[in-house]
Amino acid sequence: MCGIAGLIWKGGASSDIGTEMTQMLQALKHRGPDSTGFALYGKAEEGVQVLRFKVAEQEEMSTGFDIHKQVVERRAAVDTRLKELGAEVTAEEQATEYAFRYHFKFSGDLKRLIDFLEDIDGVEILSVGKALELIKDMGDATVVSEQYGIKGFVGTHAIGHTRMATESDVDIRSAHPYWAYPFNDVSVVHNGQLTNYWTMRRDLERRGHRFVSNCDSELIAVYIADAIDQGEELEGAMRRSINVIDGVFTYLVATSDQLGMAKDVMSAKPMVLYESDEFVGLASEEVAIRSIFPREIDTWDPYQGEVKVWAA
Amino acid sequence: MGSVTTSHDMGLHEEQLAGRTQQMFFSASEEENFTYPWAYEVDTDKSAEFDAADMEITDINLKIRELMKSGHGTITVNNPRAKHSLGVGILNRVNLNFNGSLGYFGCGLADGANIRISGRVGWSCAENMMAGTVVIEKNAGSLFGAAIRGGDLVCKGQAGARVGIDQKGGTIIVGGSVGAFTGFMMQRGRMIILGDAGDNLGDSMYDGTIYVAGKIASLGVDCVETELTDLDKRYLKGKLDLYGMAAPNGIDNIIKLTSGKQLWNYDNLEATEKKLVL
Numbered sequence: 362m363c364g365i366a367g368l369i370w371k372g373g374a375s376s377d378i379g380t381e382m383t384q385m386l387q388a389l390k391h392r393g394p395d396s397t398g399f400a401l402y403g404k405a406e407e408g409v410q411v412l413r414f415k416v417a418e419q420e421e422m423s424t425g426f427d428i429h430k431q432v433v434e435r436r437a438a439v440d441t442r443l444k445e446l447g448a449e450v451t452a453e454e455q456a457t458e459y460a461f462r463y464h465f466k467f468s469g470d471l472k473r474l475i476d477f478l479e480d481i482d483g484v485e486i487l488s489v490g491k492a493l494e495l496i497k498d499m500g501d502a503t504v505v506s507e508q509y510g511i512k513g514f515v516g517t518h519a520i521g522h523t524r525m526a527t528e529s530d531v532d533i534r535s536a537h538p539y540w541a542y543p544f545n546d547v548s549v550v551h552n553g554q555l556t557n558y559w560t561m562r563r564d565l566e567r568r569g570h571r572f573v574s575n576c577d578s579e580l581i582a583v584y585i586a587d588a589i590d591q592g593e594e595l596e597g598a599m600r601r602s603i604n605v606i607d608g609v610f611t612y613l614v615a616t617s618d619q620l621g622m623a624k625d626v627m628s629a630k631p632m633v634l635y636e637s638d639e640f641v642g643l644a645s646e647e648v649a650i651r652s653i654f655p656r657e658i659d660t661w662d663p664y665q666g667e668v669k670v671w672a673a
Numbered sequence: 674m675g676s677v678t679t680s681h682d683m684g685l686h687e688e689q690l691a692g693r694t695q696q697m698f699f700s701a702s703e704e705e706n707f708t709y710p711w712a713y714e715v716d717t718d719k720s721a722e723f724d725a726a727d728m729e730i731t732d733i734n735l736k737i738r739e740l741m742k743s744g745h746g747t748i749t750v751n752n753p754r755a756k757h758s759l760g761v762g763i764l765n766r767v768n769l770n771f772n773g774s775l776g777y778f779g780c781g782l783a784d785g786a787n788i789r790i791s792g793r794v795g796w797s798c799a800e801n802m803m804a805g806t807v808v809i810e811k812n813a814g815s816l817f818g819a820a821i822r823g824g825d826l827v828c829k830g831q832a833g834a835r836v837g838i839d840q841k842g843g844t845i846i847v848g849g850s851v852g853a854f855t856g857f858m859m860q861r862g863r864m865i866i867l868g869d870a871g872d873n874l875g876d877s878m879y880d881g882t883i884y885v886a887g888k889i890a891s892l893g894v895d896c897v898e899t900e901l902t903d904l905d906k907r908y909l910k911g912k913l914d915l916y917g918m919a920a921p922n923g924i925d926n927i928i929k930l931t932s933g934k935q936l937w938n939y940d941n942l943e944a945t946e947k948k949l950v951l
Contacts, residue, residue: 628815662834664853
């Protein structure tokens with residue numbers, strides 16, 4: 362079932378999107394309590410990138426053999442490899458026992474750096490971006506938000522997801538949003554099921570794309586990454602996806618300055634849209650939008666096969 | 674409480690069943706007016722209103738029932754804030770007003786209530802309505818009026834996909850456009866769309882009538898255009914006037930669609946009488 366939500370403040374305006382997205386996703390908890398994920402877009406700092414990564418799954422922390430020692434070792438390995446490729450870490454933060462947030466300066470080949478880091482056993486890069494911060498973990502929106510201190514995050518736009526696992530395991534690896542590796546600042550959330558997942562996955566893998574999970578939603582992120590790789594515009598790629606990807610889906614994509622939505626031709630999955638002069642809010646159910654706008658607002662359902670993109 | 678009525682009084686043991694159907698018209702006299710044995714005696718002049726902003730869904734629905742029980746015939750619910758499943762299963766004559774928007778499954782399974790919603794409704798509004806009216810001032814989500822069997826369901830804005838899927842009676846009126854698969858597997862009743870219709874309109878419809886005033890993206894399997902008669906025009910004018918609505922290009926330019934009946938491959942047809950009242 363899953364619940365997805367997105368918001369964007371137009372004209373470069375910024376707001377406490379951390380709190381807003383937490384409220385929206387909490388209102389959608391009944392659509393999926395397994396895990397919650399946030400992709401928040403803040404103000405970019407000149408020349409500095411944000412790296413979000415985890416070195417273990419949440420479940421492993423209580424069951425894994427010698428896991429606490431391994432976590433320390435894995436993090437040390439990340440530090441060593443960052444240094445080895447010439448990345449300069451300017452700030453370090455430990456979000457949870459197993460998830461970290463680094464600020465770093467790097468001018469080399471980003472894909473090579475990420476591949477090198479993920480080569481370490483148990484390490485997964487959640488996101489890299491100048492503006493993007495991707496946070497996902499087990500639990501509902503309030504739990505994850507408090508654990509990672511999301512409230513008070515100021516930015517221009519965000520997407521989020523509450524997951525009811527249908528196609529793959531309940532773990533952080535299979536939780537949304539997905540980052541469109543290895544491209545800066547691109548993230549995807551999806552509600553639905555994709556039926557030509559394996560055909561498309563094999564095709565994309567042959568072209569050198571990475572898949573970290575068996576979750577069908579990851580395909581959309583990889584598909585968008587592939588389109589960007591080939592120099593395609595976001596909106597064009599999304600329009601093409603309506604006919605290329607088979608199944609029932611509504612998905613949201615965010616880049617450093619854009620928010621897009623796409624709905625399949627059957628219009629099988631819900632999406633409610635609210636648009637005013639300064640704000641656009643999207644969610645699987647209107648209650649989510651109402652959680653940040655308690656007053657009466659005009660909303661509507663986008664139609665089948667519709668693609669819309671807004672700029673921050 | 675109303676007087677106790679047995680199933681024999683309700684005519685459930687006779688071949689000719691009593692009740693409200695689309696084809697049979699009854700006088701509004703008391704003895705022929707079908708009400709449920711447990712229906713509350715309400716007075717429409719006695720009104721009440723309450724604020725639902727901080728209430729849970731079940732509490733709001735219970736509150737509506739309590740007010741009907743105490744004889745209130747006009748009930749206003751303020752600030753429903755798009756909560757799901759509000760006003761569900763009301764089997765009573767009552768004027769119910771929602772000042773605001775409803776979420777999914779709003780006013781489902783209604784029988785006999787006159788409901789007004791000043792905002793928007795989410796998916797599956799008035800699902801399986803038996804009788805009465807539901808009027809929505811703004812937009813509606815997908816599955817609007819799924820499987821309704823009677824009554825008038827009116828949306829003055831636009832509606833989502835699959836409007837009137839499996840419709841088995843009654844009338845659905847949409848002031849704006851509708852999405853794909855509208856009227857899918859429709860079996861009876863009428864649908865009036867004053868805006869444009871999405872792909873596969875009336876796909877696999879068994880019976881019933883769809884009127885469209887705007888453009889049609891594409892027709893579904895076995896949905897065919899047919900002649901708009903004077904009777905249709907009189908009917909459309911009457912219905913639309915009733916809700917203060919009008920066809921944008923005039924009633925004469927409305928397209929009428931019915932089933933081509935090319936998919937009818939039954940061994941034996943279900944008895945019409947039973948199908949009507951079920």
